[in-house]
Each structure stands twice: as C-alpha cells, then as structure tokens.
Amino acid sequence: MTVSPFAPTSVAEPAAVGGVRIATAQAGIKRAGRTDVLLMAFDEGTTVAGTYTRSRCPSAPVEWCRERTPAGVARALLVNAGNANAFTGRKGREATASSAELVAQALGIETAHVFLASTGVIGEPLDAGKFASVMDETASRLAPSGWADAARAIMTTDTFPKVASRTVSLGGTPTTLVGIAKGAGMIAPDMATMLSFVATDAAVPAEVLQPMLTDAVAASFNRITVDSDTSTSDTVLAFATGASGAPIGEAQGGDARAFCAALSDLLLELAHLVVKDGEGCTKFVTVAVRGAESDASASRIARAIADSPLVKTAIAGEDANWGRVVMAVGKAGEPADRDRLAIWFGDVRVAADGERDPDYSEAAASAVMREPEIVLTVDLGLGDGEGVVWTCDLTKAYVAINGDYRT
Structure with missing residues (x-):
C-alpha cells in the first residue's frame, strides 16, 4: 500500500x-x-x-x-x-x-x-x-x-x-x-x-x-x-x-x-x-461555504460538495471544474440562487454572478489545483451562514484498496 x-x-x-x-x-x-x-x-x-x-x-x-x-x-x-x-x-x-x-x-x-x-x-x-x-x-x-x-x-x-x-x-x-x-x-x-x-x-x-x-x-x-x-x-x-x-x-x-x-x-x-490518510488520497481539501441562509444550511451544502465523487475526482485530476461544484450546490436541497453564486479555488475566483468569472485564468486555477492542500470556497450571496467540511480527493487507489479489502 x-x-x-x-x-x-x-x-x-x-x-x-x-x-x-x-x-x-x-x-x-x-x-x-x-x-x-x-x-x-x-x-x-x-x-x-x-x-x-x-x-x-x-x-x-x-x-x-x-x-x-x-x-x-x-x-x-x-x-x-x-x-x-x-x-x-x-x-x-x-x-x-x-x-x-x-x-x-x-x-x-x-x-x-x-x-x-x-x-x-x-x-x-x-x-x-x-x-x-x-x-x-x-x-x-x-x-x-x-x-x-x-x-x-x-x-x-x-x-x-x-x-x-x-x-x-x-x-x-x-x-x-x-x-x-x-x-x-x-x-x-x-x-x-x-x-x-x-x-x-x-x-x-x-x-x-x-x-x-x-x-x-x-x-x-x-x-x-x-x-x-x-x-x-x-x-x-x-x-x-x-x-x-x-x-x-x-x-x-x-x-x-x-x-x-x-x-x-x-x-x-x-x-x-x-x-x-484517506485511502488513496493525494489532496487535502477545505470546503468553505459562506453567504448561506444559516450555518446549518451552509454546512449541508459544504458536505454535498465534499461528498461528491465528481468534485473529488476532478480534484484528483487537478481540474478546476467549477461546474461540478455548481452541481453539488444545486443538489444539496438547500436555498441557493444560481445568479448570486461565486466560487473560488484557492484565491482564484473562477465563477461569479452565475457564470464564469470574466477575469478567469486557466493557468492560475491550474496552479492552485496542483497544490497538495486546496481551499474551495463558495459564496451563496444569500445571508450570513457559514460552514466548513474537510475532505480529500478520490483516486484509482481508493477503488483498488476497497476492491481487495476482504481478499
């Protein structure tokens, strides 16, 4: 291992x-x-x-x-x-x-x-x-x-x-x-x-x-x-x-x-x-959500992002795929307004006001994604609620470890 x-x-x-x-x-x-x-x-x-x-x-x-x-x-x-x-x-x-x-x-x-x-x-x-x-x-x-x-x-x-x-x-x-x-x-x-x-x-x-x-x-x-x-x-x-x-x-x-x-x-x-030490992990990820209607709502949205296999595999591939983050926010079942949403990878804002940030830099975002520790921030623009969840990426090694767990 x-x-x-x-x-x-x-x-x-x-x-x-x-x-x-x-x-x-x-x-x-x-x-x-x-x-x-x-x-x-x-x-x-x-x-x-x-x-x-x-x-x-x-x-x-x-x-x-x-x-x-x-x-x-x-x-x-x-x-x-x-x-x-x-x-x-x-x-x-x-x-x-x-x-x-x-x-x-x-x-x-x-x-x-x-x-x-x-x-x-x-x-x-x-x-x-x-x-x-x-x-x-x-x-x-x-x-x-x-x-x-x-x-x-x-x-x-x-x-x-x-x-x-x-x-x-x-x-x-x-x-x-x-x-x-x-x-x-x-x-x-x-x-x-x-x-x-x-x-x-x-x-x-x-x-x-x-x-x-x-x-x-x-x-x-x-x-x-x-x-x-x-x-x-x-x-x-x-x-x-x-x-x-x-x-x-x-x-x-x-x-x-x-x-x-x-x-x-x-x-x-x-x-x-x-x-x-997450099985097969290569990245440590902080998912921080702010601007939610409540702290509880922010925490549930942060968990939806952190638990998403699509988000986690994008992080493993060092791909700043904010579309998957939008997906996770939308499926969380919590109040959200697409056109107020802003997303950051590290200090690089990749999306704002419901679309790609006009100043988005692929090179800057990719540099963030190559770091071993990444902060993913979402601002819902709805209130003062905040929440944080820590997670890791999802890699092929995770599948290998758990495919062989009993054998």
Missing part, C-alpha cells in the same frame, strides 16, 4: 498522561506478526465520556460502551484491529462480554468499567480466545509510555499512526491531553467517525466531560468526510484520570474554557490527520 503523501517523517512519543498505562500485543486477529491489540489501564477515579455512531447497524462494542458510558466510570480500554465485531449477532455480543471479563480478571477490576472498540472486517465473528492467549502477558507489560505504539496497533488501512497532544495550565497546574485516532476509509461523520481515544490527567467530572467532548467532536470529526460512508463502529472516548490534581468543577469559568479549547484543537488535528 502506498503511504499517504501527508504522512509525517516520524511520530514522536508524547508525554505520559498520569494515571494511564499502555501495552500492545500481537493476537493474530488482523494477521500473524501484526500488532493488533491495545490495552489501556486507568487509575481508580477515572471518568469517561463517549460519542458513538448513529448507524442503525452498530457493532457489538459500540452497544457495550453506549450502555456503560452514562455511569461515567472507566478503568480499562481494550481495542483490536482486523475485525469490527459488527453484524455478528449473538456471537458478537458474547465475544464482547468475554473480552471485557478477560480484561477485568487480568486487572482486578469490575467488568462494567471496561470499555471496548473493534475495527476491521464487518460480518466475521470475533474469537475472544485470541485475547485470552495474550491478556495476562500484555497486562504485565502495562507502562506509562507507548502512545505511538498504541496508535499503530489500531490501524487498519491507515498508512501512518495518528497521535496528538496538548498541554494546558489549569489553575497554574500543567495538564496534559494526548489522543490517538485511526481511520482512512468508511469515513463520513455522523456523531464522530472512525476510532479515537483521548486521555487527560485533569480531574473532570463525567457530567462535565461529556458535553465538552460532544461539542469538540461536532467541530472536528463531524466535519470530515473521505467517502461519505459512516462506519458501524465509530467511537470517540475521552478519559480523565485526575492524576494532575487540576480540577474542573463545572463547565463554566476560565479553566473550563481553556481545557475545552485544548480538547477541541487536539481533536481537530486528529480529524485532519484522518482525512490526510
């Missing part, structure tokens, strides 16, 4: 998060010799918040976590790559329960405090015995470092691990946030998208952490799309251990705002990394 042109040359190990220990293992779930299991253990008192796919066909781990998130207590996270444990019926639910019990026994904690996530092929039963063969040994290796290895362990068609961190001062106390994500295909936001796990040593009550995470996801993972397909397994979990002693007692106040800003910025970086 060709590595994304946006892949970093190296992945630095972030600072440890107090109250978190990490280990990875090879259980033979994805393939022999491939690290495919991640185990995290959290100190007593850790709170949790989560957002999950709105797919009507969710995976067994999503159902497991969704039932346990309201209690707000977490002591462990178990993740595997290679098998999504989705569309697996009773066997899937039994594998989920067995997996959680194995973690609970190995760490001496309650089963209800174990969170789970799986990613990979849909429809194939997950053998919990794979976890049993490595669980005790993996638990014995739990250590404060290992975030980069954790990001590698949960990769499927990803070509590089996705890790980000932030430090924020809360009441004068330095506080750390570290997050990882995986995802390259079947990426279309519908609460969140793909898998992402964030931990902080701040002390944040679950009832405060949950709305913070929901808002941060709405502005990051919910604004990306690779191929318009929403996964059965989408999960974003945030864990707050309180090990730094820096408390956030309520959702208001300067410390809370600083923490929210750091969390949102962290998730946005991870979301952008997912798009930049």
Whole structure:
C-alpha cells in the first residue's frame, strides 16, 4: 500500500498522561506478526465520556460502551484491529462480554468499567480466545509510555499512526491531553467517525466531560468526510484520570474554557490527520461555504460538495471544474440562487454572478489545483451562514484498496 503523501517523517512519543498505562500485543486477529491489540489501564477515579455512531447497524462494542458510558466510570480500554465485531449477532455480543471479563480478571477490576472498540472486517465473528492467549502477558507489560505504539496497533488501512497532544495550565497546574485516532476509509461523520481515544490527567467530572467532548467532536470529526460512508463502529472516548490534581468543577469559568479549547484543537488535528490518510488520497481539501441562509444550511451544502465523487475526482485530476461544484450546490436541497453564486479555488475566483468569472485564468486555477492542500470556497450571496467540511480527493487507489479489502 502506498503511504499517504501527508504522512509525517516520524511520530514522536508524547508525554505520559498520569494515571494511564499502555501495552500492545500481537493476537493474530488482523494477521500473524501484526500488532493488533491495545490495552489501556486507568487509575481508580477515572471518568469517561463517549460519542458513538448513529448507524442503525452498530457493532457489538459500540452497544457495550453506549450502555456503560452514562455511569461515567472507566478503568480499562481494550481495542483490536482486523475485525469490527459488527453484524455478528449473538456471537458478537458474547465475544464482547468475554473480552471485557478477560480484561477485568487480568486487572482486578469490575467488568462494567471496561470499555471496548473493534475495527476491521464487518460480518466475521470475533474469537475472544485470541485475547485470552495474550491478556495476562500484555497486562504485565502495562507502562506509562507507548502512545505511538498504541496508535499503530489500531490501524487498519491507515498508512501512518495518528497521535496528538496538548498541554494546558489549569489553575497554574500543567495538564496534559494526548489522543490517538485511526481511520482512512468508511469515513463520513455522523456523531464522530472512525476510532479515537483521548486521555487527560485533569480531574473532570463525567457530567462535565461529556458535553465538552460532544461539542469538540461536532467541530472536528463531524466535519470530515473521505467517502461519505459512516462506519458501524465509530467511537470517540475521552478519559480523565485526575492524576494532575487540576480540577474542573463545572463547565463554566476560565479553566473550563481553556481545557475545552485544548480538547477541541487536539481533536481537530486528529480529524485532519484522518482525512490526510484517506485511502488513496493525494489532496487535502477545505470546503468553505459562506453567504448561506444559516450555518446549518451552509454546512449541508459544504458536505454535498465534499461528498461528491465528481468534485473529488476532478480534484484528483487537478481540474478546476467549477461546474461540478455548481452541481453539488444545486443538489444539496438547500436555498441557493444560481445568479448570486461565486466560487473560488484557492484565491482564484473562477465563477461569479452565475457564470464564469470574466477575469478567469486557466493557468492560475491550474496552479492552485496542483497544490497538495486546496481551499474551495463558495459564496451563496444569500445571508450570513457559514460552514466548513474537510475532505480529500478520490483516486484509482481508493477503488483498488476497497476492491481487495476482504481478499
């Protein structure tokens, strides 16, 4: 598989998060010799918040976590790559329960405090015995470092691990946030998208952490799309251990705002990394819509543009084809006036007042389209509504990757 042109040359190990220990293992779930299991253990008192796919066909781990998130207590996270444990019926639910019990026994904690996530092929039963063969040994290796290895362990068609961190001062106390994500295909936001796990040593009550995470996801993972397909397994979990002693007692106040800003910025970086690793991608595209009747309308139009195969293939071919953008605006089902429409590729206006810009330069537009990162802007001329979605191009490599996914 060709590595994304946006892949970093190296992945630095972030600072440890107090109250978190990490280990990875090879259980033979994805393939022999491939690290495919991640185990995290959290100190007593850790709170949790989560957002999950709105797919009507969710995976067994999503159902497991969704039932346990309201209690707000977490002591462990178990993740595997290679098998999504989705569309697996009773066997899937039994594998989920067995997996959680194995973690609970190995760490001496309650089963209800174990969170789970799986990613990979849909429809194939997950053998919990794979976890049993490595669980005790993996638990014995739990250590404060290992975030980069954790990001590698949960990769499927990803070509590089996705890790980000932030430090924020809360009441004068330095506080750390570290997050990882995986995802390259079947990426279309519908609460969140793909898998992402964030931990902080701040002390944040679950009832405060949950709305913070929901808002941060709405502005990051919910604004990306690779191929318009929403996964059965989408999960974003945030864990707050309180090990730094820096408390956030309520959702208001300067410390809370600083923490929210750091969390949102962290998730946005991870979301952008997912798009930049989109299967077969060569371009990172910002679709910005303004002048709509409302922000919601602008966002829906931006998504229609970003999801359009015709727009995405034109970008792959470095063709400034504004006609395809007009098509996507028109099909979005939102208020639009053809004769007020203006379109830019980068800083080159290609269309205005419902027709090609009189000063249009093919050479200038083509130069923009050759750039690895492109901003596509649409002004509807109707109001003050604004929206943005991040996406990538659609190439022959995407077809090749997904045509061979199970074989």
